[in-house]
Structures are given as structure tokens and as C-alpha cells.
Amino acid sequence: MLFLLASGLQAFSQRYNFEHYNIEDGLVQSQVTAITQDKQRRLWIATLGGLSCFNGNQFINFGKTDGLNSNFILSLAVNDQNSLFIGSGRGLSAYNGFSFYHYKETNNWTDMLVAGTGNMVYGLSDRHLFKTNRSATERVNISRDTAEMVTTLTTDQGGKIWAAVYTHGIYSLEGNKWQAKITGAAVKNLVVTGLLIDKFVKDKIWLLTTTGIFLSEHGKLLSRYAGKIKKATAILQDEKGNIWLGTNKGAWYISTDHEIYFNAKNGFTDNVVKQIFRDAENNIWFGTDGSGIYRFNSNGYVTFDESQGLQNNIVMSIVNGPKPDEIWLGTYDGLFSQQNNQIRRISIPSDNEDTKRINVLLKDSKNDIWVGTVGGGLWLYHKNRFKRIDHESRGIACNAIMEDRDHNIWLSTNTGCFMVDNLSKKISRISPRFGSSLLEIGKDSIITGTQNGAYLVNHKKEIKRLKFRLIEGSSILAMLKNGPDVFFGTADNGLIIWDTVTGKVKQLSTKNGLFSDHIYSLLLDKRGTIWIGTGRGINRLNSKDHSLIKGNDGNALLVECNQNAILEKDDKIWIGTTKGAIVHYNKISPSVAGTPYVFINSAGVLSQNKKGDQNNLQITYKERELNQEITLPYDHNHLNINFTGIYLTNPKALMYTYRLIGLDTTYSKPAANSSINYTALPPGKYTFQVKALTVSGIESGNTAAIQFQITPPYYQTAIFKIFILLVILLLIILSVYVIINLNERQRRLRLKIKLEEQFKIRKQTAEDFHDDLGNKLTRISVLSEVLTSMTDQDDTEKRAIIQKIKTNVNELYTGTKDILWSLNPKHDTLCELLTHIREFGQEMFNGTPILFEEETSLNDTDSRLSLEMSRNILMIFKEAIHNALKHSKADHVKFTAKMAHDVLDIRLDDNGTGFDVASAGNGHGINNMNVRAARINGILNIISNTKGTTIALSVKFKTSKNAESGRSKSSYHRR
Numbered sequence: 001m002l003f004l005l006a007s008g009l010q011a012f013s014q015r016y017n018f019e020h021y022n023i024e025d026g027l028v029q030s031q032v033t034a035i036t037q038d039k040q041r042r043l044w045i046a047t048l049g050g051l052s053c054f055n056g057n058q059f060i061n062f063g064k065t066d067g068l069n070s071n072f073i074l075s076l077a078v079n080d081q082n083s084l085f086i087g088s089g090r091g092l093s094a095y096n097g098f099s100f101y102h103y104k105e106t107n108n109w110t111d112m113l114v115a116g117t118g119n120m121v122y123g124l125s126d127r128h129l130f131k132t133n134r135s136a137t138e139r140v141n142i143s144r145d146t147a148e149m150v151t152t153l154t155t156d157q158g159g160k161i162w163a164a165v166y167t168h169g170i171y172s173l174e175g176n177k178w179q180a181k182i183t184g185a186a187v188k189n190l191v192v193t194g195l196l197i198d199k200f201v202k203d204k205i206w207l208l209t210t211t212g213i214f215l216s217e218h219g220k221l222l223s224r225y226a227g228k229i230k231k232a233t234a235i236l237q238d239e240k241g242n243i244w245l246g247t248n249k250g251a252w253y254i255s256t257d258h259e260i261y262f263n264a265k266n267g268f269t270d271n272v273v274k275q276i277f278r279d280a281e282n283n284i285w286f287g288t289d290g291s292g293i294y295r296f297n298s299n300g301y302v303t304f305d306e307s308q309g310l311q312n313n314i315v316m317s318i319v320n321g322p323k324p325d326e327i328w329l330g331t332y333d334g335l336f337s338q339q340n341n342q343i344r345r346i347s348i349p350s351d352n353e354d355t356k357r358i359n360v361l362l363k364d365s366k367n368d369i370w371v372g373t374v375g376g377g378l379w380l381y382h383k384n385r386f387k388r389i390d391h392e393s394r395g396i397a398c399n400a401i402m403e404d405r406d407h408n409i410w411l412s413t414n415t416g417c418f419m420v421d422n423l424s425k426k427i428s429r430i431s432p433r434f435g436s437s438l439l440e441i442g443k444d445s446i447i448t449g450t451q452n453g454a455y456l457v458n459h460k461k462e463i464k465r466l467k468f469r470l471i472e473g474s475s476i477l478a479m480l481k482n483g484p485d486v487f488f489g490t491a492d493n494g495l496i497i498w499d500t501v502t503g504k505v506k507q508l509s510t511k512n513g514l515f516s517d518h519i520y521s522l523l524l525d526k527r528g529t530i531w532i533g534t535g536r537g538i539n540r541l542n543s544k545d546h547s548l549i550k551g552n553d554g555n556a557l558l559v560e561c562n563q564n565a566i567l568e569k570d571d572k573i574w575i576g577t578t579k580g581a582i583v584h585y586n587k588i589s590p591s592v593a594g595t596p597y598v599f600i601n602s603a604g605v606l607s608q609n610k611k612g613d614q615n616n617l618q619i620t621y622k623e624r625e626l627n628q629e630i631t632l633p634y635d636h637n638h639l640n641i642n643f644t645g646i647y648l649t650n651p652k653a654l655m656y657t658y659r660l661i662g663l664d665t666t667y668s669k670p671a672a673n674s675s676i677n678y679t680a681l682p683p684g685k686y687t688f689q690v691k692a693l694t695v696s697g698i699e700s701g702n703t704a705a706i707q708f709q710i711t712p713p714y715y716q717t718a719i720f721k722i723f724i725l726l727v728i729l730l731l732i733i734l735s736v737y738v739i740i741n742l743n744e745r746q747r748r749l750r751l752k753i754k755l756e757e758q759f760k761i762r763k764q765t766a767e768d769f770h771d772d773l774g775n776k777l778t779r780i781s782v783l784s785e786v787l788t789s790m791t792d793q794d795d796t797e798k799r800a801i802i803q804k805i806k807t808n809v810n811e812l813y814t815g816t817k818d819i820l821w822s823l824n825p826k827h828d829t830l831c832e833l834l835t836h837i838r839e840f841g842q843e844m845f846n847g848t849p850i851l852f853e854e855e856t857s858l859n860d861t862d863s864r865l866s867l868e869m870s871r872n873i874l875m876i877f878k879e880a881i882h883n884a885l886k887h888s889k890a891d892h893v894k895f896t897a898k899m900a901h902d903v904l905d906i907r908l909d910d911n912g913t914g915f916d917v918a919s920a921g922n923g924h925g926i927n928n929m930n931v932r933a934a935r936i937n938g939i940l941n942i943i944s945n946t947k948g949t950t951i952a953l954s955v956k957f958k959t960s961k962n963a964e965s966g967r968s969k970s971s972y973h974r975r
Helices: 003-009 718-790 796-824 830-845 866-885 924-935 955-975
Strands: 018-021 032-037 042-049 048-056 059-062 073-078 084-088 091-095 100-102 110-115 122-126 128-132 138-140 148-153 161-165 169-174 177-182 192-197 204-209 214-219 219-226 232-237 243-247 251-254 259-262 273-278 285-286 293-296 303-304 317-319 329-330 332-340 344-348 358-362 368-371 379-383 385-388 398-403 408-415 416-421 427-431 435-442 445-450 453-458 462-466 476-482 485-490 497-499 507-508 517-522 528-533 535-543 561-569 572-577 578-583 597-608 614-623 631-632 638-646 654-661 676-677 684-694 702-708 851-857 892-900 903-910 939-945 948-956
Touching: 032 285, 042 073, 073 122, 084 110, 084 122, 091 110, 110 148, 122 148, 128 148, 148 192, 192 232, 204 232, 232 273, 243 273, 251 702, 317 572, 317 578, 329 358, 329 561, 329 572, 344 638, 358 398, 368 398, 379 939, 408 435, 408 445, 416 435, 427 453, 435 485, 435 561, 445 476, 453 476, 453 796, 476 528, 476 561, 485 517, 517 572, 528 561, 528 572, 597 702, 614 684, 638 654, 638 684, 718 796, 830 851, 830 866, 830 892, 866 892, 866 903, 866 924, 924 939
Parallel strands: 032 073, 032 273, 073 110, 317 358, 317 561, 398 435, 435 476, 476 517, 517 561, 631 702, 851 892
Antiparallel strands: 018 293, 032 042, 042 048, 048 059, 073 084, 084 091, 091 100, 110 122, 122 128, 128 138, 148 161, 161 169, 169 177, 192 204, 204 214, 214 219, 232 243, 243 251, 251 259, 273 285, 285 293, 303 578, 317 329, 329 332, 332 344, 358 368, 368 379, 379 385, 398 408, 408 416, 416 427, 435 445, 445 453, 453 462, 476 485, 485 497, 497 507, 517 528, 528 535, 561 572, 572 578, 597 614, 597 638, 638 676, 654 684, 684 702, 892 903, 903 948, 939 948
8 A cells, every 4th residue: 555655646745644642642751662562452652751551542651650660661572361571671570450570580671572472471681581481580591602692582473582692693492492593604793683584485584783784585694775774773564564664763664666764754753763563453653762652544545734835734625737747726825736746836916815715726628727716706827827707806705616518617606606608708697596516417407506405507597496305405515416316415414315317315424324414525536436525534435326435444534624625636536624635546445454352441330328319339340350250249230331442543433332131132332432331230140242343334353241140139039939939828828727717617606506596496396386286186186085975886987087087186196296306406416316216116016026126336426416317317217117017027126226437327127028129119108218318418228038128227427417517508598
């Protein structure tokens, strides 16, 4: 790139682009002795007044008060562990990012350090070689000469150490042994002060000596540049193989076929260059003795400003001059010509100071130059003479001049749009509106741009306002036509593209990548690229797809362009700005720069106080402490994370995008802020990631990240949640248990009350039934006896009827006794029931030849029975006893009752002749017995054969209780 610039612009006295940093910018001292770069890509600069660390935006300085053993710093090196080694007038020190360590073995002048492989660092102290990778140093002998004097050290591309030993030659460290590389007599007499091992040509070595520059190649040692460079103080080879040399006055750039000398006249310095350093982004840095540091900016342009002869840096217009190799520059301090490596003023014959305020220039088809001023008139340069065209009109400011295809000259001014007729030279007003730009889009079709939109002028008199989106109300500063597309540069809406065929309108603004929405100039070059001069730099646009062409180094030139001040000449683009004329060489392809690097400086952890209205800083984690996961309690959930991006190519173009995994799903929008606050983070595991990127979209080659965990409070832990869940379940179970017990108590209480009421009712009913029905039956019986006594003894028929009445009354009375017995509550026990059945059997078999026996075994169980249970059991066995007496023809009947395992078994056995159970099942007696057994959930078994009959009833005693409870509930619900 430098070669192309030098060869393409060698006829001009241009200023090369160097970024300069000195004590005004924060550098600790201006006498720089060494430059190096650490793993975070920060520059470390050694000076004779201390140590500086530079991140592209800020210097951090260290001195003796900060822990250095001396401010007189001479050399620097960074090993593989990122430890910084510092050589000073008082020996060797090391810095680990927190503190300085001083080596006691080297307390003398240490003026050279290089880092080898395996964390080993080599250095020179009093011209003796030493090495270290621990807390101590070890002296190294190269040539076996105990008095050897090592004059310089360097490393090659592979990290191998090279050394120059006075009177012995050049050596390299091969493994653990030093091998002689150059040992001829010629080199033994040289005091070598600098070495460079060529990266591209094998066995090619550059030697800087006290007597000049020498080159060793193919076993030959030759002197180089003896007539140009008297003393070289530093040497470097860039990524393309070019050589950079520092001298006692400026610096040199040497390629295979070109050389450039940098000094104060073309943007550099005349001071001694002590160090040249190439960083990870391939930027070239120069450390000077008294002028601080410089960075060469090889972005393909040079500048013409006051340092080259312009009287004013504000270049308002640029045109080709009358001569083929001439450029005219219009400024606010007059008109200037650039020709034959010289800039000269061109005077306009006028005493009016406003004549020097050149606003616009135009070279017409006749090779004449039109000069429009701000209040100084409109001038025409014809045949080496100036002539005023506007007849001394004052207060008119020319903003744009254009020649149409009929060679008429159009003027856009603050008082309207005018046209100078090509033939008559008469000036006629076309429009009274303020004009700022002009564009011809076809025959007799001119667009004039104003501060309030654009107007189409047809046939020099028909004026029509362009009514489409974004143009109306916009201030039109520049216009350009390419095919069917018309480009409008506005002062507020960016670039507007109008397709005259389809009528579609497209807008490009800062949201799409423009450096500014103020568009001052537009140019279509020969390569089909549209150059856009904005208020904050220069953009390029692909004319085919209208996409912005992004620079691959992100090094955008921050300048304010001027309106319509743009020109293409000989593959060079001239752009007028407020900082002079910027000249881009259009054949140069931008060099590929490195990517940014980002790292996290610190993480501050804050917690909320008891009042909850402010945060208290608890602890700050530094860079090295962030390499492992951080665990924080739940109340330390306010984080402030600081990070730094390093992009030395263009630090101002750097932005950041970040996310917090665990809270965010995507990266944030790019922003310039280098810190982020997270407040009230919930407990959990998080990973904070940050990337740096440039405005042109180049992302950092790494992603910086830290991991931290916020532990939940005890009441949010899984164990506590399980415990609470168990407690809740136990409470629910306990509540259900209590409710069930309460309901059961209420049910029992209601049942007790109900049973007591039933008891009273049954007792009262039994008494009333006995008294009322018994009296009436007794009266009927007595009346039947009286009637019998009143009937004739011979009237047997009447006496038989009366006897039947008496018998039925007696039977009714006997049946009523069972009902009354059942109704009486005091008989609701198992013992009472069995006793009553036994008494009934004895009464039935009394006076008969049948022997009746009974046997009961209740195991002291005498539980209460329900009325239904008692009544049904009684009726089943009354029926069984009656059938045995009436039909069994037995002479022995046995009644048995026993309780075993809550099961009540009652049996009635006889030794009669038996009966057919199948045929008897259709009778009412057997059916009633089965129905009654089913009512009480009992099991009735009837076994009959010729040996006798057995009727057995089994009732689960608990079932009887449950049945009772169920009936009580049913009774309760019915009520």
C-alpha cells in the first residue's frame, strides 16, 4: 500500500498519516526506549521517566512510587505466562498485574530483554547475557569466553534466540546449545546494535552497527544504504516483508523496489527513533527520543493541508485546473493551485474580501473555470484572466454550478436558480427559491435541490415539485444520476435513492451504516463505486445493489466533508473537508488488519442494605480472579462488570455487544459503553459474555467470559422446599384427620341423640301399645267368654265361631307380645335376644314329646343390637322353631349360639325326617327367612335330609354395626 501511495502520489508534497501520542495524551514521558505488547494486546511503553500501559484510549502510568525500582526504563519483554519483565538502570523487575518483583542478582543497567520459548526471558546486563524463568536469574555464556561482551539480542519468527557477541560473531540458540551463524573477520570487528532475521528469505540477516547497515545473505556480508542512512537505531520487518528502519533523524520504509523517508515535513518527526514495533493487528509503532510514540496509519489516503502550503484547511471545492496536471482548490481564504509539487495562490482581481470565500468551482467544456463565491460574485476564468459575470451583485452566495448538455451554465444561489445562456451570456432567473444543488437528468430536464425539497425544471420554465416520500421537506445538498437512479444527499434524511422508472424510493441512513445522515457530496467513479462525503467521514456505495462497502479494518477517517467538494483524477479521489483535501488512491485495496481483542477488567459485587434504598460495595474481583467460577450469596446480586476492548488500529471505532447467559438469550445491540450493571439478579448460574466489534462489523477474535453463581436463600433451596411441602402435606393430613374425627363425633352425637329419642319412642310405644291393645284384646277375650256363657250349649256352630274368635285373640295377643318385646329398648342386646328365642322354644315344645335343648357361648360378649337386627333374627328362628314343631316329626331339637372372631353363628338342629329344600323354597316361610337374612347381611344355610334339618345363620358382628351406622346416616339424611 505504501508503495502504491508513494508511486501514485510521488509528484505531490503530501502528508502521511501518523497517529501521535505524547505526554499531552497521557504518556508518562516523551523519551521512549522500548515497546511491547501483552496477551491482552495492551501496549507497554518504556520511557526514561517511567512505564506506561496503553489500551488505545487511555494511558496508565507506573513509576517508582508505584513499586518500580527505577523510573529509568530501558527494555521490556512479555513471556508466555503474560508476566511483564522490565529492564531499568537498576536491574531487572517483573510485574504480574498486581505487584512488582525485583531481581537481586541484576541491579545494574539492563538495556535489552527478549522473550524465548517456555517462559524463558533473556536479557543483557552490563553487556552480559542472563536468563530467568523463576524468581532468580542465571548468567549465560555463549562463546566460552568469560570476558565476552554481548551487544544485542533478538528472536526470529520461531521464537529462537539470536545474539551478537563482540569479536566473536552472530549466534543462535539451538535447543540448549549456542551455534555460531556468522563468524567471519568482517563481522567480528563490527559493534552490532541491532539484528533482524528475515522471515521470508532463509539465511538473510540484517545487522545494524555503529558504522552502518549490513546485510548477510548466502554467506556474504555487504554494506547497505551507506549513502542514505548514516546511523540506524531500530529495525523491523512487517507482515509483507518490507523493512522499517529507525534512524537518528526520522524513519525509512524499504520495499523491494521503493523507499520512503518519513520526517517532520511529511507528517512524522525528525527525532531519533529508538524502537519500531509491530503489534498483533500489524500496526507499526515508533518510539522516539523526545516525541513520544507514533502509529503509522496505512489506510490508503494522504492529506493536503496548511502544512503543505494551503492558507486555510477548509477546502470547499475541487476541480481540474486549466492545465492537465493541475488541481484547483477553493477555500475560505482564496483559490489555490496544486501543480509540480507546489501549491500556489491564485488571486482574483477584487478588493472585496468575500471574493476569497470560494464556495463552488466548475470547469466547463471550453476549459474555462467558473468560480462561485459567498458574497464576492460569480467569476469566469478564461484565457488566464478572471472576469466577473454577475454585474457586481452583492449578497449572492453561489452554492452550485452546473453545465447542461446545451452548454448553458446553471447557478444555484441563496436568491434562486439562474441560467447563463451559452450564446447570449445573459443571466435569467429560473426560480426564486433558495437553491443548494443542481442535476441534469435528461434533455431540458433539470432538478434543482432546495432547503425544502426538490423541483423538476422542464424546458427552463416549467417547474414541478417532486412529491414523493422523504424528499418533501428535506434539504437537498448533493445529487447524482446513475442510469435510472437519482441519488439525493440530504441534510437530515441521509441518502435517498429514486428509481425514475418504477417510482420506488429507498433510504440509507446511519441505521444502515452511513457515518452521518448529513450528505454533502456524491461521486460515481470509473469503477462503479459511489463515494459519499458525509458530516462524519467518507462512505462508499456499490452502484449496482446499493449496498455500503465496508472497510475491512474499521479505520474510518473522521472528517467533515464539504458540499460538492469531490473530484476523480487519475485513479485518485479528491475530497474537500474541514481538515484539508483528502486524497484516496483508488487502486489500493485496504490491507487486512487484525481483529479486536476484549477482556474483562473487573467485576464489582454490591449488596442491598437493610433499607433497600442504596447499594454497598462489598468486593471487587480483578482480572486474574475471574478465571474461575465465583460463588455469591443471594443478597450479593448487584454486579458491575467492566471490560476493555483493544483495537489499536482505530480505538474510536470500537463497540461492544454482550449477554448474560441465564438471563439473556441473545447479544445486546452494539454500544460504546465498556461496563454493564445487573441489579437484583435472581439466584442461579450465569455466564457473562462480551465481544468487541468495530463500526464496520469486524468482531473480536475472542469472547471474554466470566462465570458466577448466586446461591439461593435457605427458603429457596430444594431441601427447604421439600421440607415445607412435607409440612403442608402433614398439615393437610392432620386437618383431614381432625375434620373426619369431628364429623365422626358429631355423627355419633347425633346418633346417640337419635337412639335416645328412638329409645324413648320405642319404650313409650311399647307401653302405649301394651296398655291399649292389651286391654282391648283382654276385653274381647272376656266378652267372648261372656258370649259363650250366653249361648246355648247345643248351638255348637255358634260356640265354634266364638271359640275361634277367642283363639285368634289369644294368638294375636301372643304375636303382639313379640312386637312389644322388640319395641322395648331394654331387649336390644344379644343376650336378651337369645334368651327370648330360648324361652320361645321352651314355651313351644313344652307339653310335647320333643326334647328342646339350648347352648350359648358368647365369650362374655353382650353387645347392643339394632331393632332391625334383633327383629329379623328373632323372626327367622321363631319360624324355624315353629316349622320344627309342626313339620319335622323330630323328638330332639337343639338351639345353639356362639360368637367367634366377631361372627355370630346361630343354629337350630332337629333329628326329624327332613324335607325337600328345593320344593320348599317356593313357600312363604323359607322365602321370608332368606329375605330377613339378606336384610341384615347375614348368610342363611338350610340343610335337610332324612337324618334331620339344620338351619344356620351367620352374621358378621362388625357388619351388623356398620349396617346400623348406615341406617342411622340414612335416617339422619331423611330428616
